[in-house]
Amino acid sequence: MNILIYSYIFIMGLVFGSFFNVVGIRVPKKETLLGRSHCPNCNKQLGAIELIPVIGYLIVKGKCRECSSPISIKYPIMELLTGILFLVSFAILRENMVEYILIVMFISLLIIITVSDLYYQIIPDVILLIFFPIILTLRLLSPIEFWFDGLIGGIIGFGFMYLIALYGKKRFNKDALGGGDIKLYLIIGIVLGYQTVFLSLLFGSLIALLYSLFFGRKGGYLPFVPFIAIGSLLAYFLGNSILEWYMTILS
Ligand SMILES: [Zn+2]
Secondary structure: OHHHHHHHHHHHHHHHHHHHHHHHHHHHHOOOOOOOOEOOOOOOEOOOOOOOOOHHHHHOOOEOOOOOOEOOOHHHHHHHHHHHHHHHHHHHHOOOHHHHHHHHHHHHHHHHHHHHHHHHOOOOHHHHHHHHHHHHHHHHHOOOOOOOHHHHHHHHHHHHHHHHHHHHHHHHOOOOOOHHHHHHHHHHHHHHHHHHHHHHHHHHHHHHHHHHHHOOOOOOOOOOHHHHHHHHHHHHHHHHHHHHHHHHHHO
């Protein structure tokens, strides 16, 4: 029975991941979410097989069947990632359904804006506006310690990022952070609470630093969202254990 539920959740994750690709790519261009996907090179509509998450990509060997132009590996990667994250969080949170729905919403948001950031270097406002009330309501229904700790986390996240942006503007006279990043931290803070919201920024920055040391091109654009997404999920799942471990070292 368990294996059935787990397989079902994984497959749902793949299907949703496929939809999040579409949302992340089309919403910033104000395109309709309805209508079949088509090859960006020759405009041929994708067939039924190509629409199957991950497997479709493998069957066509990552190429358009009409014009043989390569299909981005980002599609199956985002699908797989969504499937894995839906599955792992279910295994961890299955005793607490409200919290599980909250984290599924959070993962969905992170996947969509990661896609938008990778393609256009923006976080669409409308996506944040849709997820904000849902995630806030779920956090109020499933508080971390007391009923308003998510709210405090949100205010801290937003305020801290706002100050960094202000400082960056004064110090370097250019926008180091976009408005989308600041608003995103309001939601991240609500999910993580005041206890671990800083950890997400710490983990995200460390991973971004390592990435740019090993793979970064000089002057190249370093996307912010994917690192913050990884940092936030690490902070969510491991933050409390890390804080407790840190406290035992200190005492
Ligand atoms: Zn094509």
